[in-house]
Amino acid sequence: MSEAKISELKNDIDELNDLLKLAKRKRVQDLLSVEVRKLETEWIKLRDSASSSITPMEVTPVPTTSALVPEKRYQVKLNGYGWDQSDKYIKVFVTLKNVHNLPKEQVYCKLTEKSMELIVENLENKDYTLLINKLLEPINVGESHWKQKTDMVVIFLAKQHPNIKWSHMTEIEKKFEDQRNNRFKSDDFDKKDPQESIMSLMKNMYETGDDEMKRMISKAWYEGQQKQKTSTLYL
Incomplete structure (x- = not known):
């Protein structure tokens, strides 16, 4: 027995x-x-x-329980994304290789009227997140959705006020642009080197801004450097 x-x-x-x-x-x-x-x-x-x-x-040894513990996954925070808009939607494009192979339940978004967070679970042993806070305008959460495409996730954020064009993706980006434009219009700007004024403004906003502001400034600085390198190549 x-x-x-x-x-x-x-x-x-x-x-x-x-x-x-x-x-x-x-x-x-x-x-x-x-x-x-x-x-x-x-x-x-x-x-x-x-x-x-x-x-x-002779008895075959039972596998140790340590071999049964799930492998720890890496957490990756995404910063890069592209966006476009129609009269009804803000479309956010996030590139992730092989994301189309994941089950739908592992790719989803958490949405509020003024924020979106994309979550991608266990893509080649990594968990990815993209958080965008303080959207420029409120969105309609119930009418928003997302789709998996080849090596990409597209999030359709339904505008709460259709037909209104967004000038920027977030309030932070608009604030940064407005402050930069106001600085250019000041009397002191004509007396200073333009490049020096821009760097001084970005440094001040970086030191006083929140995490989202710092991320946007870092992104703007990087894109500016890339454009400068490209222009140099064609001289």
Whole structure:
């Protein structure tokens, strides 16, 4: 009777391990791992009890539970994206290689009237997030949606006020542009080197701005450097 039960438990453990390899969601993986450990404990007790009363025999070692722990995934924060608009939608384009191969439940957005967060889970052992706060205008969460395309996710943010053109994606970007334009119009600007005025303005806004402002300034500085390099090549 003991030998039959030992064999049955071993078969159960093997089958649960096979299911664990196929499981995608963390909660399911954790539940299966706990059940495997319970059966392993019971299996070991029965095996040891049986071996004490019979002639020792060769037994295949059970896999250690450490091998069953899901591999830790890397967290990646995205900054780069493109955007366009129609009368009804703001369209956000996020490039991610092989994202089209993921199940739909692993690619989703968290939306509010003034923010969007794209979440991509377990893409080649990495979790990606893109957070855009303080959108320039409010969006209609219920009418917004997203699609997976080849190596890209496109988010359709429904405008709460259709037909209104957005000049910028976020309030931060507009604020930065307005401050820069106001600085250019000041009397002091004519007395200073334009490049020096721009750098002074960006430095001041970077030091006093929040994380989103700092990200936008870094992006603007990088794009400016790239344009300067390109212009130099064609001289």
